[in-house]
Amino acid sequence: MAAENRHNSGRVRKIVLFCVFSLLVVVTVPLIPYAIDAYAVAGKQASVEKVAALEHPAINLWNEVRQRNEKVQGTTQVKGVDTGTLINKAGEDWRQFRVEQLVPYGAWFIGGVFGAIVLFYLFRGTQLMPGGRTGVLIPRFTLNQRTAHWFTAGVFWLLAITGLILLYGRYVLIPVLGAEGFSVTASACKEMHNLFGPLFIVSVLAMFVLYVRHNFFNLGDLKWFAKGGGMFGGHVSAGRFNAGEKTWFWLVIIFGSALCVSGLILVLAALVPGREILSLAHVFHGISAVLLIAVSFGHIYLGTVGVEGTLDSMTTGSVDAAWAKAHHDQWYAEMMNDSDAVEAVDQEQGSGLAEGGVARPEAGS
Amino acid sequence: MARMKFFCDAERCIECNGCVTACKNENEVPWGVNRRRVVTIKDGEPGERSLSVACMHCSDAPCAAVCPVDCFYTNDDGIVLHDKDTCIGCGYCFYACPFGAPQFPSDAAFASRGKMDKCTFCAGGPEVTHSSEEFTKYGSNRVAEGKLPLCAEMCATKALLAGDADVLSDIYRKRIVNRGASVMNWGVQFNKAGIDG
Numbered sequence: 138m139a140a141e142n143r144h145n146s147g148r149v150r151k152i153v154l155f156c157v158f159s160l161l162v163v164v165t166v167p168l169i170p171y172a173i174d175a176y177a178v179a180g181k182q183a184s185v186e187k188v189a190a191l192e193h194p195a196i197n198l199w200n201e202v203r204q205r206n207e208k209v210q211g212t213t214q215v216k217g218v219d220t221g222t223l224i225n226k227a228g229e230d231w232r233q234f235r236v237e238q239l240v241p242y243g244a245w246f247i248g249g250v251f252g253a254i255v256l257f258y259l260f261r262g263t264q265l266m267p268g269g270r271t272g273v274l275i276p277r278f279t280l281n282q283r284t285a286h287w288f289t290a291g292v293f294w295l296l297a298i299t300g301l302i303l304l305y306g307r308y309v310l311i312p313v314l315g316a317e318g319f320s321v322t323a324s325a326c327k328e329m330h331n332l333f334g335p336l337f338i339v340s341v342l343a344m345f346v347l348y349v350r351h352n353f354f355n356l357g358d359l360k361w362f363a364k365g366g367g368m369f370g371g372h373v374s375a376g377r378f379n380a381g382e383k384t385w386f387w388l389v390i391i392f393g394s395a396l397c398v399s400g401l402i403l404v405l406a407a408l409v410p411g412r413e414i415l416s417l418a419h420v421f422h423g424i425s426a427v428l429l430i431a432v433s434f435g436h437i438y439l440g441t442v443g444v445e446g447t448l449d450s451m452t453t454g455s456v457d458a459a460w461a462k463a464h465h466d467q468w469y470a471e472m473m474n475d476s477d478a479v480e481a482v483d484q485e486q487g488s489g490l491a492e493g494g495v496a497r498p499e500a501g502s
Numbered sequence: 503m504a505r506m507k508f509f510c511d512a513e514r515c516i517e518c519n520g521c522v523t524a525c526k527n528e529n530e531v532p533w534g535v536n537r538r539r540v541v542t543i544k545d546g547e548p549g550e551r552s553l554s555v556a557c558m559h560c561s562d563a564p565c566a567a568v569c570p571v572d573c574f575y576t577n578d579d580g581i582v583l584h585d586k587d588t589c590i591g592c593g594y595c596f597y598a599c600p601f602g603a604p605q606f607p608s609d610a611a612f613a614s615r616g617k618m619d620k621c622t623f624c625a626g627g628p629e630v631t632h633s634s635e636e637f638t639k640y641g642s643n644r645v646a647e648g649k650l651p652l653c654a655e656m657c658a659t660k661a662l663l664a665g666d667a668d669v670l671s672d673i674y675r676k677r678i679v680n681r682g683a684s685v686m687n688w689g690v691q692f693n694k695a696g697i698d699g
Contacts, residue, residue, distance in 0.1 A: 196549075197549070198512055198543060198549065198551050201543050201544070202543065202553065209543060209544075211541040211542050211543045211545070212541070212542045212545045213539050213540060213541045213542065214519055214522070214539070214540065215522070215536045215539035215540075217534075217536070219602055220536075220539055220541075220602060221541060222541075222602060223541050223543070223553060223555055223601070224600045224601065225599075225600050225601075225602065226600060228564060228597055228598040228599055228600050229564060229598070229600060231568075231597055231598060232564045232567055232568050232598045235568055235594075236567050236568060303570050303592070304570070306570060306571070307569070307570050307571065307572050311571075311572060316571070316572065316573070316585070316588050317587065317588060319571060319588075320571050320573070320587065320588035320589075320590060323570060323571050323590050324590040324591075327590050327591075327592055328612075331612040331613050331614075332612055403613060404611075404612055404613050405611075405613075406593065406609070406613045406615075407609035407610070407611075407613075412596065412597050415593075415597055416597045419597065
């Protein structure tokens with residue numbers, strides 16, 4: 138019995154082992170293709186990496202052509218500016234600036250300032266001299282100063298108009314004159330702008346030399362700015378030039394110089410290497426020009442219809458005492474103390490001399 | 503509608519400057535004006551490649567966008583042309599063009615450049631086709647004769663192709679696929695070329 142039992146237990150162990158083995162086979166055999174596939178994929182990847190390590194020498198060609206990472210200068214048989222560059226991206230930046238910023242924003246800015254001044258004039262009207270003209274004249278600008286001013290004004294407007302025609306003519310004048318007609322206009326404008334442009338250098342220098350003495354800012358100018366220059370009524374105390382006039386002077390000098398330097402670069406384009414400098418000069422030229430043109434409207438308004446009597450200072454060179462007292466009280470006081478400076482004019486009634494005699498003690502009051 | 507394009511195959515261009523010569527001769531371009539040029543990147547170094555470049559006849563041409571007198575136009579074949587009678591020689595197209603295509607006959611004082619000249623895809627200009635005025639101002643008009651630009655026609659290695667953009671794309675695609683078959687030998691990064699299959 139015991140032997141039979143031992144024999145039986147041996148058979149059972151064999152059956153169990155067989156079952157476990159056949160189960161293993163049944164489970165693993167279908168997985169073999171997957172294993173082979175995985176092995177093959179791993180092998181293929183290894184071979185791919187091997188080939189990738191052999192880098193094609195021209196792999197970065199298009200990065201270099203597009204100037205993506207660094208500026209790559211090629212060589213060429215053609216002699217000229219920038220001929221070794223295949224693609225220069227700077228031009229596209231300049232195009233964006235000119236077409237999408239300078240043209241629309243410049244128009245809005247110049248038009249906006251002009252519109253604001255017209256509205257201001259309709260609202261406020263001409264600011265008259267308080268008490269009317271006295272007939273007492275105070276010299277304000279020498280003949281040299283006036284000559285420099287009108288020379289600058291003439292050159293500035295010649296350049297401003299020709300420049301604006303070149304900037305906006307395509308949109309405004311081609312529909313009116315036609316392509317051929319506008320071409321003649323634009324060509325004339327371009328030649329005038331380039332030939333007379335250098336005169337502006339002379340005029341900016343003359344303005345600086347003849348006017349800088351009285352245009353240094355002082356503490357009193359802060360008060361002038363704080364009160365908005367009397368724009369909202371009342372008069373603000375000021376010396377020979379008020380803070381607004383000083384600002385205009387420095388705008389002319391700073392942006393005028395920017396116009397001169399950038400303009401010279403554009404006129405002497407043949408000496409400039411590459412297009413980047415030219416397009417950058419054009420950006421400075423455009424911004425400075427639009428700014429000065431817009432602000433000059435304010436200057437012209439205040440010098441003519443805005444404030445009565447201001448224009449006299451730039452035509453005859455003298456201003457009426459009433460004007461000086463109202464707008465430049467500190468300067469008025471200075472001038473009245475200087476007895477030689479003031480002259481009285483014989484007005485139609487012939488009472489000017491007498492009034493002039495009376496006017497002087499007023500300085501002390 | 504056809505859209506004419508140039509295409510230069512960097513793997514084929516051998517910097518022979520034949521295209522430059524063909525252009526100058528066919529269009530009788532004056533001295534100092536080069537409508538087409540060959541630029542070599544990494545000259546004498548590994549990876550040296552040459553490309554022939556001229557006006558690319560852009561769909562959204564920067565020259566036309568900045569021109570103050572609006573003298574550019576795109577014809578029915580997609581070729582960008584300009585009218586020399588309205589051009590004022592301001593040079594703005596030269597600032598804007600990424601390829602340096604616009605050329606000027608002069609660089610005298612006060613920025614006097616003369617009228618701009620550039621590649622016309624051998625398609626003349628706005629003057630009467632095949633008139634002497636057209637030839638003097640713009641050069642040859644081969645497109646009107648049913649021919650392609652001479653630079654591409656003369657290219658010895660057929661690196662420079664000219665014609666309808668769709669056709670050029672097909673030719674180049676076939677070239678790429680054929681090169682892909684032998685890239686293992688050439689050491690080209692075929693897995694990055696997107697044809698590793």
